[in-house]
Amino acid sequence: xxxxxxxxxxxxxxxxxxxxxxxxxxxxxxxxxxxxxxxxxxxxxxxxxxxxxxxxxxxxxxxxxxxxxxxxxxxxxxxxxxxxxxxxxxxxxxxxxxxxxxxxxxxxxxxxxxxxxxxxxxxxxxxxxxxxxxxxxxxxxxxxxxxxxxxxxxxxxxxxxxxxxxxxxxxxxxxxxxxxxxxxxxxxxxxxxxxxxxxxxxxxxxxxxxxxxxxxxxxxxxxxxxxxxxxxxxxxxxxxxxxxxxxxxxxxxxxxxxxxxxxxxxxxxxxxxxxxxxxxxxxxxxxxxxxxxxxxxxxxxxxx
Amino acid sequence: xxxxxxxxxxxxxxxxxxxxxxxxxxxxxxxxxxxxxxxxxxxxxxxxxxxxxxxxxxxxxxxxxxxxxxxxxxxxxxxxxxxxxxxxxxxxxxxxxxxxxxxxxxxxxxxxxxxxxxxxxxxxxxxxxxxxxxxxxxxxxxxxxxxxxxxxxxxxxxxxxxxxxxxxxxxxxxxxxxxxxxxxxxxxxxxxxxxxxxxxxxxxxxxxxxxxxxxxxxxxxxxxxxxxxxxxxxxxxxxxxxxxxxxxxxxxxxxxxxxxxxxxxxxxxxxxxxxxxxxxxxxxxxxxxxxxxxxxxx
Numbered sequence: 001x002x003x004x005x006x007x008x009x010x011x012x013x014x015x016x017x018x019x020x021x022x023x024x025x026x027x028x029x030x031x032x033x034x035x036x037x038x039x040x041x042x043x044x045x046x047x048x049x050x051x052x053x054x055x056x057x058x059x060x061x062x063x064x065x066x067x068x069x070x071x072x073x074x075x076x077x078x079x080x081x082x083x084x085x086x087x088x089x090x091x092x093x094x095x096x097x098x099x100x101x102x103x104x105x106x107x108x109x110x111x112x113x114x115x116x117x118x119x120x121x122x123x124x125x126x127x128x129x130x131x132x133x134x135x136x137x138x139x140x141x142x143x144x145x146x147x148x149x150x151x152x153x154x155x156x157x158x159x160x161x162x163x164x165x166x167x168x169x170x171x172x173x174x175x176x177x178x179x180x181x182x183x184x185x186x187x188x189x190x191x192x193x194x195x196x197x198x199x200x201x202x203x204x205x206x207x208x209x210x211x212x213x214x215x216x217x218x219x220x221x222x223x224x225x226x227x228x229x230x231x232x233x234x235x236x237x238x239x240x241x242x243x244x245x246x247x248x249x250x251x252x253x254x255x256x257x258x259x260x261x262x263x264x265x266x267x268x269x270x271x272x273x274x275x276x277x278x279x280x281x282x283x284x285x286x287x288x289x290x291x292x293x294x295x296x297x298x299x300x301x302x303x304x
Numbered sequence: 305x306x307x308x309x310x311x312x313x314x315x316x317x318x319x320x321x322x323x324x325x326x327x328x329x330x331x332x333x334x335x336x337x338x339x340x341x342x343x344x345x346x347x348x349x350x351x352x353x354x355x356x357x358x359x360x361x362x363x364x365x366x367x368x369x370x371x372x373x374x375x376x377x378x379x380x381x382x383x384x385x386x387x388x389x390x391x392x393x394x395x396x397x398x399x400x401x402x403x404x405x406x407x408x409x410x411x412x413x414x415x416x417x418x419x420x421x422x423x424x425x426x427x428x429x430x431x432x433x434x435x436x437x438x439x440x441x442x443x444x445x446x447x448x449x450x451x452x453x454x455x456x457x458x459x460x461x462x463x464x465x466x467x468x469x470x471x472x473x474x475x476x477x478x479x480x481x482x483x484x485x486x487x488x489x490x491x492x493x494x495x496x497x498x499x500x501x502x503x504x505x506x507x508x509x510x511x512x513x514x515x516x517x518x519x520x521x522x523x524x525x526x527x528x529x530x531x532x533x534x535x536x537x538x539x540x541x542x543x544x545x546x547x548x549x550x551x552x553x554x555x556x557x558x559x560x561x562x563x564x565x566x567x568x569x570x571x572x573x574x575x576x577x578x579x580x581x582x583x584x585x586x587x588x589x590x591x592x593x594x595x596x597x598x599x600x601x602x
Contacts, residue, residue: 037470040462091425096417115398116473119421123393124462126428127386131457134450142446146436149453153433158341158426166341166422 011287013294020061020071021054027075028082031132032125043113043121044128048086050104055226055299056081056194060201062291063215066284069205076136077148077200080129084156085193087125090118092165098248105243126156140204148200155196164188168254177255183224190230191223214280221277222296228270229300231256232263242304274300312583314590315600318360322602325359326350328381332434344415344423345430348388353406355602357524357591358383358495364587365499365513368578371443378438379452379498382431386460387491389427392420394469431456444502451501459494472549480549484522492521496588509578516574516588523567523595526551530560531598568596 034041057078064074093100093108110118168185198219202212234249249256257266277296281289335342359380366376395402395410403413412420468486496517500510529550551560571592578585
């Protein structure tokens with residue numbers, strides 16, 4: 001079912017994803033150990049190690065390797081991005097936010113540990129992401145790590161994830177939401193962290209400024225692509241297939257791409273975003289770019 | 305004593321720094337789109353009457369080692385941002401359920417729970433961002449900045465203030481020392497340590513600042529608890545019941561005063577190790593005395 005036409009035949013995307021996700025999972029497991037107070041760390045681990053596709057950390061590692069770095073240089077950053085992603089899911093699922101009971105096929109964090117612990121576990125993951133990036137990144141000059149810290153901070157705060165979430169919350173039930181507005185939400189809510197993953201990988205892997213910026217643009221396109229596909233899946237798939245509540249956008253009266261432009265046009269838009277993204281990779285060594293090309297295709301054609 | 309001989313004017317020192325810090329925080333959290341989140345962040349960070357104890361201690365510790373206060377300001381502001389973030393989340397209905405903070409409605413009372421959560425989530429990273437974007441690179445090498453980031457992240461994290469808040473909510477028996485150390489000692493410790501790190505203090509000096517800052521942080525809280533008890537009397541204290549633990553509640557006023565004395569001498573003893581810096585250590589001494597005497601109001 002995987003489309004491979006743009007990758008080299010020698011590159012096996014499935015094996016690549018499985019191997020990379022495994023090393024990310026090992027690194028996450030080691031990074032957040034069970035210590036006192038046990039409950040908070042259990043709650044952190046419950047959501048962090050709940051599976052998930054590890055798209056962000058794999059993007060981070062792949063970008064690092066594309067610019068000539070090794071996996072280990074980017075692994076703490078890859079873990080940090082996944083910690084932030086997890087933290088934002090824990091807080092988004094809270095009753096006072098999206099009020100979700102199910103995530104990645106399991107009860108949400110606050111359903112298991114209570115709202116208070118869920119808030120704290122999210123906060124703890126947020127701060128630990130920075131600590132981990134700063135302390136555990138080895139073999140990279142401090143100036144690049146500092147740059148990564150700044151990039152991470154910017155992508156999750158009121159110029160990034162949080163901005164997207166705020167505008168999203170205040171768009172529910174609005175009748176006059178246009179494409180530009182929708183794009184703002186997704187560029188911040190979804191694309192910002194994917195962009196951050198790719199940019200962190202390319203910074204820590206030793207990329208030049210122009211390489212970093214090309215990869216940033218690539219990531220922004222696939223970030224938007226990720227959301228367009230998410231919106232399409234929300235209306236075309238069941239909760240069981242998705243591992244989370246389906247049709248939620250409709251129930252919540254959220255604006256989505258299918259609602260604004262219809263399913264067919266949304267699919268065409270997704271195709272275009274994927275093409276635009278991959279154009280950014282043209283100047284790179286194509287063999288080394290194979291994982292990112294395959295990741296873009298995976299995001300475009302995934303079924304959940 | 306030292307404070308008599310040098311005629312150091314803590315009130316002026318402190319109020320001058322409060323004005324500087326407030327000015328810088330005002331610039332650091334501008335209002336832009338989406339306005340509501342910035343307003344919510346500003347509401348807590350720029351709340352009237354904030355003593356800015358953490359930033360002032362950070363600046364004082366930096367200056368002790370000959371550091372420029374310009375090197376310390378971004379970190380000083382960041383300490384207020386992450387502290388505000390913690391307090392916003394602590395006040396939430398699912399946590400301490402506190403409708404007010406420092407006599408003002410708490411953040412979620414004004415902006416709603418969802419905005420309060422997001423304001424906290426935005427203030428933590430803004431703190432880190434502010435440090436790395438605004439610390440003059442000619443004054444502080446990048447490796448030091450990374451140690452400062454690490455210190456602050458650990459302080460607010462799962463073994464620091466978040467741990468304190470968790471144990472406070474859980475309400476286990478006799479955990480008051482631990483809860484107070486985590487909720488109040490950690491912030492004092494972090495403030496002093498960051499100042500030292502920025503100025504390039506040696507490891508053993510940083511350790512000394514660590515013990516000093518922790519003692520002063522807890523000392524403030526213990527004295528606050530004692531003053532609260534004296535002001536309100538026993539009846540009024542009922543409503544403090546669910547709001548965190550206090551030494552006074554657990555051990556009574558007598559014992560709390562004893563604890564305060566012990567913390568005071570601990571903190572002073574640590575400062576004796578900085579004698580070679582001469583008068584530079586005076587501000588740090590005066591924080592300890594002020595914590596106990598409250599000789600003026602800010």
